[in-house]
Amino acid sequence: MxxxxxxxxxxxxxxxxxxxxxxxxxxxxxxxxxxxxxxxxEVTISLAEVxxxxxxxxxxxxxFRPELFRQP
Amino acid sequence: MSEPESAGASWVYxxxxxxxxxxxxxxxxxxxxxxxxxxxxxxxxxxxxxDRTRVEAALSARPPDPQWLEVAARRHHDVVAACFPQxxxxxxxxxxxxxxxxxxxxxxxxxxAQLRAALDTVAHRTExxxxxxxxxxxxSGAKAEPPRSxxxxxxxxRAEAEQREQARRLARESVRVVEERLRPLAVAAVAHPVDAPxxxxxxxxxxxxxxxxxxxxxxxxxxxxxxxxxxxxLTGPWPAYSFVDLTQxxx
Numbered sequence: 001m002x003x004x005x006x007x008x009x010x011x012x013x014x015x016x017x018x019x020x021x022x023x024x025x026x027x028x029x030x031x032x033x034x035x036x037x038x039x040x041x042e043v044t045i046s047l048a049e050v051x052x053x054x055x056x057x058x059x060x061x062x063x064f065r066p067e068l069f070r071q072p
Numbered sequence: 073m074s075e076p077e078s079a080g081a082s083w084v085y086x087x088x089x090x091x092x093x094x095x096x097x098x099x100x101x102x103x104x105x106x107x108x109x110x111x112x113x114x115x116x117x118x119x120x121x122x123d124r125t126r127v128e129a130a131l132s133a134r135p136p137d138p139q140w141l142e143v144a145a146r147r148h149h150d151v152v153a154a155c156f157p158q159x160x161x162x163x164x165x166x167x168x169x170x171x172x173x174x175x176x177x178x179x180x181x182x183x184x185a186q187l188r189a190a191l192d193t194v195a196h197r198t199e200x201x202x203x204x205x206x207x208x209x210x211x212s213g214a215k216a217e218p219p220r221s222x223x224x225x226x227x228x229x230r231a232e233a234e235q236r237e238q239a240r241r242l243a244r245e246s247v248r249v250v251e252e253r254l255r256p257l258a259v260a261a262v263a264h265p266v267d268a269p270x271x272x273x274x275x276x277x278x279x280x281x282x283x284x285x286x287x288x289x290x291x292x293x294x295x296x297x298x299x300x301x302x303x304x305x306l307t308g309p310w311p312a313y314s315f316v317d318l319t320q321x322x323x
Contacts, residue, residue, distance in 0.1 A: 023146075023149065023307075024307065025142060025145075025146075027201060027307045028145055028146065028149055029142075029145055030264060031149070031163075031310065031313035031314065032145045032148055032149050032165065032166045032313070033145065033165070033166055034165075035163075035165065035313035035314045035316075035317075036163040036164050036165035036166070036313045036316060037087070037162055037163065037164045037165060037168075037187075037190065037316050037317075037318055038165050038168075038317075038318070039164075039168060039179055039183060039318070
């Protein structure tokens, strides 16, 4: 049995390849919205608010597009 | 009525070393903008100039625009993913903005030690995501004849409940097997939230030396076909999003 493997290929291939090759959105959002370096930017908001924005963006998105967060 | 002048801002995608070529010619960012590096000694940020007003509005909109968010997240990740095969890449979370590149330089300088440590952590390593879902029970597939009596009905219900409990025990044991097999193959592991209603029992990111990448993937494939009661899913290769928390000790 082959494992369903989602391969994140190089930038251009991700943009142009078939849908099956694209990074699954929920896995991507889990990283881009909730992981990665967090530093306080100057624009928009203080550090505390930046954290809140990041956490709540994912929570809000999951309430508006719950299908993205269900079992694939 | 005159339009307010659109302000630019510097959006940070990732940090790399200052003496490498990330190969970003032709790569564009979330606003379709060209990318550049903003350097201080030892570090460089991968940056693009974005429309500050529009980006601020999109980020602070309540409710958020899911479509904007999805596009922004994909494009942000595409930039990080473009660097990552070429050079050690420390991914930034979505939405780190500075008034200008001077602000970026000050931020880099102010966190130089942590960012250098993060570069060391991610160099020559890849993040892999491993998820395990409870496999559906096979027994409930075949529909028997309707029960002929209340007793038979209750007996069947009890048998089904025991089967489910057995399946859960099996799945929990299998999760332990998966973790014990994979953890030694990685430099570090981070657990993400699991989701009970979706039967997601394991959700871990592993940081794996590139030299052991094939071994790791082979182990996941082997586990996938041998552990009982679980469906195993591998995602990646990822830049090391889950291993660059500057507030934590370096891996």
